[in-house]
Amino acid sequence: MKKTFISLLILLQSTAFAQTKNTPNLIPFVKPIIGTQKMGHTFPGATVPFGMVQLSPDTDTLSYEKNGKYNPDMYRYCAGYQYDDRTIVGFSHTHFSGTGHSDLGDFLIMPTTGALQLNPGTANNPAGGYRSAFSHANELAEPAYYKVKLDDHNITAELTASNRVGFHQYTFPASDQSHIILDLMAGIYNYENKNVWTFVRVENDTLITGYRQTTGWARTRTVYFAMSFSKPFYQYGSQNNSKKEVYRGFWGRFDQAHNFPEMAGRQLRAYFDFKTTEGEKIKIKFALSPVSTEGALRNMRTEIPHWNFDQVKQESQALWNKELSKVTVEMLNADEKINFYTGVYHAFLGPTTYMDVDGSYKGLDQNIHKANGFTNYTTFSLWDTYRALHPLFNVLQPKRNADMVQSMLAHYDQSVHKMLPVWSHYANENWCMIGYHSVPVIADAVMKGNAPFDAMKALEACATTARHKSFDGIGYYMEQGYVPDDKSSSSVSKTLEYAYDDWCIAQMAKKLNRMDLYEEFSKRALNYKNVYDASIGFMRPKLSNGSFKTQFDVLSTHNQGFIEGNAWNYSLYVPHDPTAMIQLMGGDKRFIPHLDSLFTMDLPDKFFAETEDITRDGIIGNYVHGNEPAHHVAYLYNWTTQPWKTQDRIRMILKKMYHPTPDGLGGNDDCGQMSAWYIFSSLGFYPVCPGSEQYSLGSPAVKTASIQLENGKVFTIEAKNQSDKNVYVQKVLLNGKPLTQHYITHSDIMNGGNLVFYMASKPVKK
Amino acid sequence: MKKTFISLLILLQSTAFAQTKNTPNLIPFVKPIIGTQKMGHTFPGATVPFGMVQLSPDTDTLSYEKNGKYNPDMYRYCAGYQYDDRTIVGFSHTHFSGTGHSDLGDFLIMPTTGALQLNPGTANNPAGGYRSAFSHANELAEPAYYKVKLDDHNITAELTASNRVGFHQYTFPASDQSHIILDLMAGIYNYENKNVWTFVRVENDTLITGYRQTTGWARTRTVYFAMSFSKPFYQYGSQNNSKKEVYRGFWGRFDQAHNFPEMAGRQLRAYFDFKTTEGEKIKIKFALSPVSTEGALRNMRTEIPHWNFDQVKQESQALWNKELSKVTVEMLNADEKINFYTGVYHAFLGPTTYMDVDGSYKGLDQNIHKANGFTNYTTFSLWDTYRALHPLFNVLQPKRNADMVQSMLAHYDQSVHKMLPVWSHYANENWCMIGYHSVPVIADAVMKGNAPFDAMKALEACATTARHKSFDGIGYYMEQGYVPDDKSSSSVSKTLEYAYDDWCIAQMAKKLNRMDLYEEFSKRALNYKNVYDASIGFMRPKLSNGSFKTQFDVLSTHNQGFIEGNAWNYSLYVPHDPTAMIQLMGGDKRFIPHLDSLFTMDLPDKFFAETEDITRDGIIGNYVHGNEPAHHVAYLYNWTTQPWKTQDRIRMILKKMYHPTPDGLGGNDDCGQMSAWYIFSSLGFYPVCPGSEQYSLGSPAVKTASIQLENGKVFTIEAKNQSDKNVYVQKVLLNGKPLTQHYITHSDIMNGGNLVFYMASKPVKK
CATH class of the missing domain: 2.70.98.10 (Beta-galactosidase; Chain A, domain 5)
Structure with missing residues (x-):
């Protein structure tokens, strides 16, 4: 008996060693x-x-x-x-x-x-x-x-x-x-x-x-x-x-x-x-x-x-x-490598396993269920994690991400409200934050072909959730095309996020050939326009009588119709159609200076004091990286004539917001969302709009990176002439061919291949 | 569909009717x-x-x-x-x-x-x-x-x-x-x-x-x-x-x-x-x-x-x-028949079913268990019900009683104390009352051959429970042969009941050929002697130094070493050996007048006020029928030369303590124990000592009774010359042969047959 145990131990140790030989020790x-x-x-x-x-x-x-x-x-x-x-x-x-x-x-x-x-x-x-x-x-x-x-x-x-x-x-x-x-x-x-x-x-x-x-x-x-x-x-x-x-x-x-x-x-x-x-x-x-x-x-x-x-x-x-070794990177220095892998570590802490070894778990209905064919997860901080964490999982953890969707669908089945999770943990819905952001997580998986679940049922669950009239202003939103600020708090944030979530449903519906739903939700996806006040150039709370709220401060986050963000940050939230948004805001001519000033303006201390969840370091000008609503914002220059500003801003944020020290995070890591932003942005691209297949290009911080995909393929990234000064991208080759747009697609990654950035210290203004 | 439903209804109704034709409507x-x-x-x-x-x-x-x-x-x-x-x-x-x-x-x-x-x-x-x-x-x-x-x-x-x-x-x-x-x-x-x-x-x-x-x-x-x-x-x-x-x-x-x-x-x-x-x-x-x-x-x-x-x-x-129709009776009047069948009704209200239709139930360990091959029951008021209710079930509900024992054994398996139930309900032990009276219930089933469970395991469970030293004075009891009153309250009641329970274990052990346990517990069964004070002729609390408690009142139930009974009632509690008890108390000459006076003395009001759970009607002299400790007492004359006094007392108690009115019970029915006493006593016999096969004869109140046994046999009882005056039994024929002792056995009943009492208005003093 003892002998067997020792042999087993040796076997285990040698397995561990063998693993160590093949993979770096990260x-x-x-x-x-x-x-x-x-x-x-x-x-x-x-x-x-x-x-x-x-x-x-x-x-x-x-x-x-x-x-x-x-x-x-x-x-x-x-x-x-x-x-x-x-x-x-x-x-x-x-x-x-x-x-x-x-x-x-x-x-x-x-x-x-x-x-x-x-x-x-x-x-x-x-x-x-x-x-x-x-x-x-x-x-x-x-x-x-x-x-x-x-x-x-x-x-x-x-x-x-x-x-x-x-x-x-x-x-x-x-x-x-x-x-x-x-x-x-x-x-x-x-x-x-x-x-x-x-x-x-x-x-x-x-x-x-x-x-x-x-x-x-x-x-x-x-x-x-x-x-x-x-x-x-x-x-x-x-x-x-x-x-x-x-x-x-x-x-x-x-x-x-x-x-x-x-x-x-x-x-x-x-x-x-x-x-x-x-x-x-x-x-x-x-x-x-x-x-x-x-x-x-x-x-x-x-x-x-x-x-x-x-x-x-x-x-x-x-x-x-x-x-960790699913993505191996070389960076400019050890500190950045520590930031990167600690980011991967934090990104992989949750959602957390929520079932016994035999598959039993407690459901939202408080009954005991068995997870058949999937691992059941809990701790869904979806308002945060739909942005970059679940998209990251679709690259690095597709099996787990599909199981997370299965867990969300099980939650839906058990929900007496007939709603997908909002913020759920331990067989409970805690209703934290806004939106119905299970939807973009599901849509992202479906649109990226990572849907080994009943996608049609998932679509129905999304649509049913989005039509739950008694939930958080949805009834008003459906009737009036926006959430009236006198009826429901954080009305603009809700309107904008609902509109984006609705666009996700529409994309899924189209893919699944449910044109009725495609039309219904494509229409709803335009609702962001209803809270834009052209007279001031900002999204603005609207009352149920159709007029805009009068007492309004674009810098304040306090009772201004937003949550964890002010009008400056949230007005840029139309991830599903930045082009239309820029048009709405007056086109490049007005939009670019507006966006520039976000990063450069001086936010008075009294407004900082209102900003939740972040340290003074978690903010650049009026750009709040420590909270999530602006996480896509630095990438928006890609939709303008000045994409090099994205490259510069990204490298600046990577430098300023992440440090390999106990106080190294400028705001809550939010179950890995902040870390997922770091990982994507370091690799040179970011999912500005989960539910689409596109990743918007930024400026990589890695020298090289290699992603071992679950499908056995490898996607590598290289940044030629990488340095702290060379933050601008001269050109990008995908599998040897120059890219003519500012994005790559999910298929580009999953098919394996290489992405080479040529870096320079001066922007390419063309 | 509708037609089928109606046919089904007719079928059900005719089944019900068929049943009614074969059995009386009770x-x-x-x-x-x-x-x-x-x-x-x-x-x-x-x-x-x-x-x-x-x-x-x-x-x-x-x-x-x-x-x-x-x-x-x-x-x-x-x-x-x-x-x-x-x-x-x-x-x-x-x-x-x-x-x-x-x-x-x-x-x-x-x-x-x-x-x-x-x-x-x-x-x-x-x-x-x-x-x-x-x-x-x-x-x-x-x-x-x-x-x-x-x-x-x-x-x-x-x-x-x-x-x-x-x-x-x-x-x-x-x-x-x-x-x-x-x-x-x-x-x-x-x-x-x-x-x-x-x-x-x-x-x-x-x-x-x-x-x-x-x-x-x-x-x-x-x-x-x-x-x-x-x-x-x-x-x-x-x-x-x-x-x-x-x-x-x-x-x-x-x-x-x-x-x-x-x-x-x-x-x-x-x-x-x-x-x-x-x-x-x-x-x-x-x-x-x-x-x-x-x-x-x-x-x-x-x-x-x-x-x-x-x-x-x-x-x-x-x-x-x-x-109800498992026992059909004719009585002297409708009121008594109502008392009888309401008694059967109350006796059959519990223990209660405690599992789902699929056999799932919550165990004492708070985990979910499946009852394999038995119905799981809860609501075990064992200090009450071991006396007559479970013995009644061994006659009228043997299958259910065996399942109840299985339920108690499951409780034992799930018990962190490794103890059989004391008073348990709904996956909880509430520790109410004293003794370990799962033991007589199990022993009664084993000794009466109603043990379709692992009897050897049941015996071990009984012995382990009885040796739980930290429970309620058992450690002292095992060391000193009695529960010292300065160490544990209700010390005499505990000593007496432990001794009886121990006798039950010994009997089971003997039957199962575990002579080690037989000897261990036969010795413990004599412990009742250790709390008898010959100088006053009563059971009396003894201190740990071996001396009897000095401040002692034989009529009081308040802090006198007893529970729900005073020394008068409890001193008669040696159900497993009344003969030895009578000897201890001075033999017939002293015992009979003592017992007589129990029923005839005048209990001062102040002592009644101390007596729990009963109305003034629940007491006859100093005999407390409304509580359980004396339920066997009226039958003790059978162990003397004056058994006719049992016959008279039983008929008196049946008359005085039970009425077909809302206030018809003189004390708590105690989960059917009071009712079970009525049923047995009305039929003419009573299990003075569960765990033995004997039923002590009293005086039947029925004119005729017929017990439909689960084994298909029928046991009938007839009282010739029955009347309210003819309470004395002249002779008893079992299957036509005169009985020479004052008891019948469980086998006599289960084999089927007939028991005929010849009633008279004068006692047969011989």
Whole structure:
């Protein structure tokens, strides 16, 4: 038995080695710590690509409420970790990456020594609780591996993870008072009543199961777990800090605080006690399931049937290297290569796996479903990710992207509203942000031929969603051709985004020969015109009586009919027809200076203060890169007579907005959208209009790049004479032939081939 | 299609008729209203035998708490209905029958007319809410059928049910404001935080699904539902009265109060609006599931795939008649026959079915399990029901009783404590009352040869449960031979009941040839002797130092080492060896006068006030029939030289404790135990010691009885010269041969045959 195990180990190691021989080791170029300071909202912990478990240190857990009101400070803790903090509260198993609103932070584990403390303490008084000081000098964050020294407890913590199992390894000092705390009160965006219920069973002296059920961003969310210790604890206990448990019946007669194997309530903290020798490692496998504790246990036993921490770390890092090496790049310097691969890393953190190893998952209808023939995913931040992340997946992850569409269609099937996801996570629709941006994701997949699902059904789902009259002004939009600002907030943003989404439906309908839908939605796609005020040259909120809103400031984002953008940025949002938009805005003559000034004007501080989710660095002039609505804007010069300005602006944004440092992201990474922008733009092209097959050309930052496609073909990019000065493109050859337009198509990429940019320090003005 | 349906209907009707021709119609002899006044704690609503749905009117819903303390008044509402009340709040789908503690009352439905009121109002101000006045003159309660006129709304309400589906039929007046209210805040033994979470989906304009999750007697209980209307509502809405929902996020931007199809929160009330014509019937099918809304919907579609209310009523009453007619009796008058069949009815209300039509159920481990080869049951009030109810099932319901044991063994398998059920309901152990009385239920089945389960495994489960040292004094009991009163309350009751349970294990072990266990538990079975104080002739609490408790009152039940009984009653509790007990207590000479005085002494009022769960009528002298510990006591004369006193006492108790009136039960029916006592005693015998094969003879109240056994055989009982005066048994012939002992055996019954009692007005003293 032992012999077989060792042979297997050797086999696995040699496989890993063989992989390493064929592919470069890109792990060193990923710095998960990037974006953990200020507004990036990323987390530094351990996960596999698209992993269910994202196990990461939390440096604080501020309350959602302060004096009965929303506490804006908690916003900093969307991912649980802030680089400037000096203490770690513990390690929890679920995190969003880069979001601007939050949830999760399930099942916080903290190893401690000394007298048992069952509260986390505060940043100002860490000694008053179980949290520990730490130093970045003693911290290491890699893909699928995180290590830190917990100074107050003299414990070294190491984390790794498989898809559904977090693996903790804690190296203790000699102590008769070593503890592992499982804090079920902890959570991100927490408040007193967020825990609906928690339940813990001590199955035996090494195995715990249970669940946590919360209400918050996800209204009705339950995560099940199974937790296994490498060493038996000798005693355990728990505290229920809820004053809400009124029933004083018969289970109250037990000593529930000590060694009582069934804990339940709204505010539980449990502890497990050990005696440790110097340097003794206590390991924990912590598996999650969306379905049941039985499912969590099955996930654990299937994914990690052993206690070899290093093996899991190695296998999970090999998974990362496999995904990272789908695109190999050479860049001008190591920093840019780190930006690039950390971008790929962040782009591949989600959507996250949301099903057990047997395919079971909880549906939006709260029933248990089986994913037949696809991997079910959750965490769809679609207002962000339809722009570049899902298009990136259509290149680098087509199989996964099709499964994500399948997951969205399953969501639709289970939706009592009969709507595709807006922002969904963990069997819940949280309705965050605007639009129905499942549509461009589906359209992009269909139009690019990556649709191994029932496309006709998907089209119906898109159309049904887009006609949901009671949703967010759609009824008015359908009747009046725009969302009236006196009826629904962010009216212009909605009108513009609906119009674009409608265009996507029309394209799909055309391809699928549903000309009725093509006509219906082509007409709707023109609705952007209805909110353009020619008298001022901006998109502008219109009232239900047909007049434009009078009190209006084109620089403000506050109650001006927009969301996460002002009129300057949002007026440029007609991705499906920039040519018509430019015409509308007066043609090149008026449009180009307008666009120029976006990047050069001086935005007064008072307007910056209104701009959400970004640092001062996340803005260039009045161009807000830290939010999404303008992500396509720098490419719009391609539709004018001055495309070289796109080239210049892109290189400037790449330089200014991304740095290989903890504060290196100028705004929320938004589940990978900011990173996907970096990846595409570095490669020299960008999907200005998902749902079309075109990628607009910019200015590559890579020297060379090679994309290993899932279909076995290879698409390479080369930038001749690449340098920081040579940001202008003289000419472009696709497979040796000069390009006569400013785009390439998806087929160009998927057919394999090479794209060569000739770079120069001066623009080609012709 | 229509033709087929009609033929089917005729077929069903003729089947029902055929049944009626072969079996007497016993439905008229069942009065579900019996026990609904005062302490009986029964409910008058509609259910099938052992049904999951027990749909019944609730006349009030007092809070578990009053001024921060337990509210003793709510005790009256254990079954939701009190006969003296003048208003009905609504009709809820789950009820306990006859318990002395409570829970349930899930999914209260109320039809109303006029201005919508979304609160129940109070008994003193019914007009302030949706509740309605009613009159018993307009009320009819039959097995599987309940009807009442709701005076305030001019609505006639009718209820019937299949196993898992409640069927409501409401006859409305003409009204533009007709409502159906679904109150998810309502519940029995309710309090503000009892609702952990509730969730409702309006799937379409006739179908609602959802769940209610509570904490209370069952700590973690979830019931799922599917609710179907016979007619579409034209609008709907809900109110969340919880102040605990803190999150003010994106789902808050909807108008959730009106026509919003997903309701969730801690304190929900929903309404569905109709316009009705005079006499229009709106019907509701309301299915439950322990597993999921999908399961509830499947249960509904499987059990009642149509809208024919009368058909369901007829079929469900036919089910009752089938069960009732397993024993046909002739008695001295109609009242006694009503007592008898209402007893059978109450005895067959539970344990309740706890699995979906596909066999799925929630286990104690909160995972979903499939019941393979058995029906899974819940609602095990074992401290009550091991005495006579489960023995009755071994005669009348052997298949079901074996399934109940299987359900208990599944509970054991799923128990993190590794214990058989104590008092369990809905995938929860509520730890109510004392002892480990799954043991006698299992032993009784094994010893009586009704064990189509793994008896050896069952024996191990019994032994493991009995050795659970941290449970309720068992550790002390095992070390010291008794439960020390200074270590654990109700110490004498526990010692006595543990000793009896241990005897049961020993008997099973002997039969299964596990002589090690036989010896271990035979020794423990003698522990009753350790709490007998010969100096006073009573069982008496003993302290851990070996001395008896000094401050001791043999009449008091308050902190005297007993529960639901005083030393007088409990001192007679050695069911497994009355002979030895009588010897211990000084032999016949001292024992008989002692037992006589139990029935004749005058219990001072102050002690009555301490006696729980019974009315003044539930007590005869100091003999407390309204509670269980003395249920075997009147039969103990059979172990003396004066067995005729058993005959006299039994007839007296049958007369005094049971009446065919709402206040006809002198104490809680306790899930059928009180009724089972009536049935056995009326038939002329009683299982003094479940786990033995013997039934001790009393004095039959029947003139004749015929038991149709599941094995196809028939056992008949005849009482010659039966009259109210002729309570004494002159002689007994079993299959024509005179009995020489005061018992018959289980085999005597199961083999079929006849038992003839010769009755006389004078005792046979020989």
